[in-house]
Amino acid sequence: MTARAIPLAGVVSPALHRLSRLAPLDAAAHAALGSAIARPQAFRARRDLVVEGRDIASAHLILSGWAARVRILPDGRRQFLSFVLPGDVVGLYDHHRPVAPSSIVTLTDMTTCVPPDPTMSPSLDQAYAVAHALDEAYLLAQIARLGRMNAMERIGDLMLELQERLAMSGLTQGHSYDLPITQETLADALGLTAVHVNRMLQAARRAGDLIWSARSMTIPDPKLLSRKVGRAQVRVTGA
Amino acid sequence: MTARAIPLAGVVSPALHRLSRLAPLDAAAHAALGSAIARPQAFRARRDLVVEGRDIASAHLILSGWAARVRILPDGRRQFLSFVLPGDVVGLYDHHRPVAPSSIVTLTDMTTCVPPDPTMSPSLDQAYAVAHALDEAYLLAQIARLGRMNAMERIGDLMLELQERLAMSGLTQGHSYDLPITQETLADALGLTAVHVNRMLQAARRAGDLIWSARSMTIPDPKLLSRKVGRAQVRVTGA
DNA sequence: CGTTGGGTTGACAATTGTCAATGGCCGTGG
DNA sequence: CCACGGCCATTGACAATTGTCAACCCAACG
Secondary structure, eight states: OOTTOOSSTTOOOHHHHHHHHHSOOOHHHHHHHHHHHTSOEEEOTTOEEEOTTSOTTOOEEEEESOEEEEEEOTTSOEEEEEEEOTTOEESSTTTTOOBOOOEEEESSOEEEEOOOOGGGOHHHHHHHHHHHHHHHHHHHHHHHHHHHOOHHHHHHHHHHHHHHHHHHTTOEETTEEEOOOOHHHHHHHHTSOHHHHHHHHHHHHHTTSOEEETTEEEOSOHHHHHHHHTOOOOOBOOO | OOTTOOSSTTOOOHHHHHHHHHSOOOHHHHHHHHHHHTSOEEEOTTOEEEOTTSOTTOOEEEEESOEEEEEEOTTSOEEEEEEEOTTOEESSTTTTOOBOOOEEEESSOEEEEOOOOGGGOHHHHHHHHHHHHHHHHHHHHHHHHHHHOOHHHHHHHHHHHHHHHHHHTTOEETTEEEOOOOHHHHHHHHTSOHHHHHHHHHHHHHHTSOEEETTEEEOSOHHHHHHHHTOOOOOBOOO
16 A cells, blocks of 8 residues: 555645644654655554564654553453554654653554654644653543543543544534544543443443444434533643 | 751751762762751641642752642542652742642641752752652652552552651651651552551551551561562662 | 444442531730 | 640542453454
C-alpha cells in the first residue's frame, strides 16, 4: 500500500488530522509528515510495539489501529494504563528519559511511521508537546476513573474520552465511532472483570446511554452522559 | 533563616539531597540551588499550592512538607493523583503546556522555593528531566495500583513507594519514615474509604507487615512485603 | 463441520462501602 | 486548672458492588 492509496477522496490521514489540530503546522512540518506517512510500518494485533526497558530508540507515530500501554502484575493480572490511538506519538521523549516506561501492545492490526524530527519545525515541536501534555492529562483522568468512579461511571467516562480523542483525528461519525476491542480488553482498562463490564454495558444500553454493536459505539446524548458520570473535562487551553 | 542555618550538622536539604542523586550536579547547579533554598516560601496545611488552570507560571521546588495533586468529582468525591514530597519539582514544564494540569493542595505545612533556571546548568536540566520522568512513572504505578490491586496490596505498595521516594531525599530512618497524613488522606489516595483503610492497616500490623504509630511508618521487611503485594519496581536506569 | 474466541447468563462468594456511635487526644478559652 | 469542642481513629452491623466459577450460545473461520 502506497501513500496515495487513500481510502476515500478528501480523507486525510487521521494522524495528520490530529497533529495539525494540536498546533497549526507549517509547510516544513506538512512535508515531513507526508513523506514519513508514505513509509508505514505494519504490525499485527497482539504484538509488542514497545517493550518496557528495551528498545528505547523506537518511536512511533500511530497511523491506524489501536494499541495500549500495559502493566502486568507478577501473578498475571493485567492493567491497561492508556489507549494508544491514531495520531498519538509514543516513545519520542524516551531518549533523555532514564526511566523504563511501560510496554505497549497492539490491540488490532496497526500501521505506524517514524515521527519526523521536531527540530526541523517549531510548529511540529509544538504539536508534539501538546500531544505529550494530553497523554499525561489522560493518565490523570484514568487515575480518577479507577480510584473514585463505580463501574457504570468508568465505562461512560471512558467512552466519552474515546469519543473526544477520536474526534480530534476525524475518526468519529456523528455520535458513533469504531471500537475495535473486546469486552475483556475494556475490563483490563477499567480495572473490572469482563463479566461485570458485560452486565454494565447491557444496563447502559437499557438506559439508552450507550449502544455498542458490530464494533460501533454510539453515545446518543453525550452531554447527558457527561452529567450522569460526573465527568471532568480534559480542557485544551489555547497555546 | 539563611542557607547556613542547617538544622543538624551534616544534614543537607532533602531537596538538594534528592536532586544531586538524580543527576550529579555541577558547581553552578549547587550554587544556584543554595541561593534558591535560602529564599524559602512558607505555606500552611490545606492550602492550594497550585490551582488547576490558573497561575501557570508558578513553579515550586519542595523543601519540606507534603502535598498532593488532587482531582475532585462534581459530587465531592476526592482522588489524590500523586503525593508531592520534598525534592519534587512541580509546575516547571507547564509553560509550554497548553493543558490545564491538576490542582495541588498542601497536606502539611510546607516550604518551597523557586526552582533555579535549568538553562544555566546542563546537570540541573538533567536532574529536572529525571525528576519529571519519575513523576510520570509514579502515575503509571498509581494506575496499576488502583486498577488491579486489592486494598491490602494498595496500601503495602504505596507504603513501599513512599519509602523509596523518601529514601532518595534522605528522609528515612532505617526501615521507618515520617508519614504526616491522616487515614482519610490515605484513603483518598488509594481509592478506598477511611474505614476500610483503618481495618486493613490493623490487619497489616497483625501480620507484621506495617507498623504505623505516632506518625512513624515502619516496614519491618520491605523485601517480603514487596513479594506479598506483587510490586513492580520503578527502576531508574543509569542516565 | 469442528473449533475457537467472544459474548451472555445464573448462582454464589468476597471485597468494600455506609452509617452510626464511641473514645482518645489536644488545643482553646473560661 | 478544667471544661469544651474538634479532629481523628476505631468498632459493629449491615448493605452494595464487584468478582468467581461454570455453563451455554453464537458467529466466524479454517
